[in-house]
Amino acid sequence: MSRDSNNFKALPSEVLAQKARVEILRMTSVSKASHVASSLSVVDVLSVLYSGIADISPKTVSAIERDIIILSKGHAAAALYSVLALKEFFDADWLNAYCSDGAQLGGHVTSRNVPGVELSTGSLGHGLPYGLGIALSRKRSNSKGNVYVVMSDGECDEGTTWESALIANHYKLNNLNVIIDRNRIQSLDFTESTIALEPLARKWESFGWEVIEVDGHSHKLLSKSLEIPSLKPKCIIANTTKGKGVDFMENSVLWHYKSPNESELNDAISQVEST
Amino acid sequence: MRDTFMETLLLNARKNPEIIFVTGDLGFGVVEDFQKVLPNQFINAGVSEQAMMGMAAGIASTGKRVFVYSIGNFPTMRCLEQIRNDVCLMNNSVVIVSVGAGYSYGSQGYTHHALEDIAVMRALPNMNVYVPSDSIEARHITEHLCTGKAPSYLRLGRSGEPDITKFSSNLKSNKIIDIRDGKDGTILFVGPIGVRVLAAEEMLRNIGISVSVASVPFVTELDLLYLKDAVKKGPIVTVEEHSFRGGFGSIILETLNSLNLNCKVKVVAAKQVNLSEIGSQTYLQNQNGLDEISIFNAVKACLVD
Numbered sequence: 001m002s003r004d005s006n007n008f009k010a011l012p013s014e015v016l017a018q019k020a021r022v023e024i025l026r027m028t029s030v031s032k033a034s035h036v037a038s039s040l041s042v043v044d045v046l047s048v049l050y051s052g053i054a055d056i057s058p059k060t061v062s063a064i065e066r067d068i069i070i071l072s073k074g075h076a077a078a079a080l081y082s083v084l085a086l087k088e089f090f091d092a093d094w095l096n097a098y099c100s101d102g103a104q105l106g107g108h109v110t111s112r113n114v115p116g117v118e119l120s121t122g123s124l125g126h127g128l129p130y131g132l133g134i135a136l137s138r139k140r141s142n143s144k145g146n147v148y149v150v151m152s153d154g155e156c157d158e159g160t161t162w163e164s165a166l167i168a169n170h171y172k173l174n175n176l177n178v179i180i181d182r183n184r185i186q187s188l189d190f191t192e193s194t195i196a197l198e199p200l201a202r203k204w205e206s207f208g209w210e211v212i213e214v215d216g217h218s219h220k221l222l223s224k225s226l227e228i229p230s231l232k233p234k235c236i237i238a239n240t241t242k243g244k245g246v247d248f249m250e251n252s253v254l255w256h257y258k259s260p261n262e263s264e265l266n267d268a269i270s271q272v273e274s275t
Numbered sequence: 276m277r278d279t280f281m282e283t284l285l286l287n288a289r290k291n292p293e294i295i296f297v298t299g300d301l302g303f304g305v306v307e308d309f310q311k312v313l314p315n316q317f318i319n320a321g322v323s324e325q326a327m328m329g330m331a332a333g334i335a336s337t338g339k340r341v342f343v344y345s346i347g348n349f350p351t352m353r354c355l356e357q358i359r360n361d362v363c364l365m366n367n368s369v370v371i372v373s374v375g376a377g378y379s380y381g382s383q384g385y386t387h388h389a390l391e392d393i394a395v396m397r398a399l400p401n402m403n404v405y406v407p408s409d410s411i412e413a414r415h416i417t418e419h420l421c422t423g424k425a426p427s428y429l430r431l432g433r434s435g436e437p438d439i440t441k442f443s444s445n446l447k448s449n450k451i452i453d454i455r456d457g458k459d460g461t462i463l464f465v466g467p468i469g470v471r472v473l474a475a476e477e478m479l480r481n482i483g484i485s486v487s488v489a490s491v492p493f494v495t496e497l498d499l500l501y502l503k504d505a506v507k508k509g510p511i512v513t514v515e516e517h518s519f520r521g522g523f524g525s526i527i528l529e530t531l532n533s534l535n536l537n538c539k540v541k542v543v544a545a546k547q548v549n550l551s552e553i554g555s556q557t558y559l560q561n562q563n564g565l566d567e568i569s570i571f572n573a574v575k576a577c578l579v580d
Contacts, residue, residue, distance in 0.1 A: 119361070119365065120360065120364055125325075126356075129327075129328070129329025129332075129333065130330070130332055130361055132330050132333060133333020133335075134337055136318070136334060137333070137339060163321075163325060164329075164330070166321065167323065170321075
């Protein structure tokens with residue numbers, strides 16, 4: 001599948017996600033970088049957000065009242081960069097140099113000189129407080145524009161997550177949306193074997209948030225849940241599969257770190273393209 | 276100093292709605308006027324310094340100038356990575372204000388002493404560090420910060436410090452502020468410890484030693500010409516209510532070195548022998564080698580050796 005054969009701007013989000021998955025696999029394979037599985041689990045969420053749910057496009061990257069998307073799980077940089085490149089926020093050639101010397105794009109999300117990226121991330125637990133600040137400032141100045149913070153479930157270990165959950169509820173920030181990529185695997189093990197998060201939805205609810213649990217790979221359900229109006233800050237728990245779309249990467253701790261070699265890459269791409 | 280800061284900030288914030296004040300649930304008896312007059316520019320983030328600092332950076336990213344207020348180490352050490360990544364890396368327009376420099380909260384114990392903050396904050400890229408010595412400097416620097424954009428750290432004493440400098444309306448941002456003019460050497464200091472430096476200067480004068488004394492509020496933007504002239508005069512003694520490790524004395528030593536300037540330098544800083552010691556600010560200054568006699572001896576040693 002060649003990425004320069006079409007005009008991708010009007011791509012359905014499912015096709016965008018499929019093409020992004022191929023890019024993610026190529027990028028992590030060529031660069032031998034980690035976090036391919038984290039990128040595959042979140043790419044549907046990002047594809048939905050950038051396909052019309054969030055009011056942001058290459059033309060509006062600097063618009064004052066644009067919707068803000070923050071990828072707080074900055075290690076899934078390959079997913080965000082693929083989606084942004086396919087949506088023509090920047091030149092798709094940048095993906096080829098991912099993680100190489102002098103490249104625009106590195107292994108964790110960087111905002112400097114990368115159109116469409118709002119915040120450099122990589123240390124977990126930073127995206128939500130930052131997004132909270134933007135949402136609060138906008139609320140105070142009656143400014144439009146929603147804020148979407150995409151987090152990992154492992155980030156729910158961070159104290160700032162719950163500090164922010166308290167503050168967002170207190171200030172009734174219904175312009176703030178959190179989407180948790182609930183793939184149930186963190187760095188060394190499954191989340192429930194590490195520091196148990198369940199009952200996660202009830203935790204967020206008890207902090208005063210509107211909580212919706214949804215299949216995090218269903219574009220239709222993700223879109224629907226994001227579009228439901230809420231008087232409270234909203235938390236969408238997107239139930240996902242780590243490594244989604246490649247059978248040998250799915251639900252495996254190993255692929256948090258490993259990058260595909262050439263034969264694994266070919267196998268993985270053919271699996272993604274056949275779906 | 277603290278009250279002067281708040282008054283000056285409020286005056287500026289009334290004129291400029293882009294100025295936002297965020298407190299980490301501290302400032303009883305200090306912040307209420309601001310809250311009452313400008314509720315829409317006031318935010319209490321609660322006792323959550325890390326979320327507060329990330330949030331402040333986010334607010335700043337919407338075009339605001341955000342002042343984050345707390346005491347001691349709470350707005351620096353507790354949220355250091357938020358400052359590093361969300362403020363400095365993103366170059367957001369946040370001013371971190373800490374009240375209670377050095378041993379200001381002496382009897383409250385080491386958790387409330389701010390003795391490593393200059394070193395830590397100056398290590399961060401894009402961060403400017405300001406240490407006023409009295410309310411006159413505090414007012415001037417607050418004015419300067421209200422119109423600025425850069426990430427900044429303002430280290431304030433507490434309250435009741437005597438004024439030792441004179442306000443000059445055309446104070447340049449890198450100005451080193453002369454308080455005494457002498458010919459044998461120079462004492463450079465930061466913060467309200469200047470009162471004790473002046474006492475030491477008087478003791479030196481009484482035995483016939485004449486030194487210049489100057490306050491250095493713009494810690495990360497030094498006036499290099501001033502330093503070149505000071506070196507011609509004689510030794511330099513630095514004084515700070517802060518650790519020896521990486522603070523103001525280190526800044527002067529590094530700067531002289533980078534300029535290839537040679538002179539005797541002695542750093543007078545907190546010895547921190549017993550971290551658990553309790554007592555008043557003056558008592559803890561005395562116990563940690565920040566008294567007049569220690570400053571006097573440091574200058575004398577430079578001139579006699």
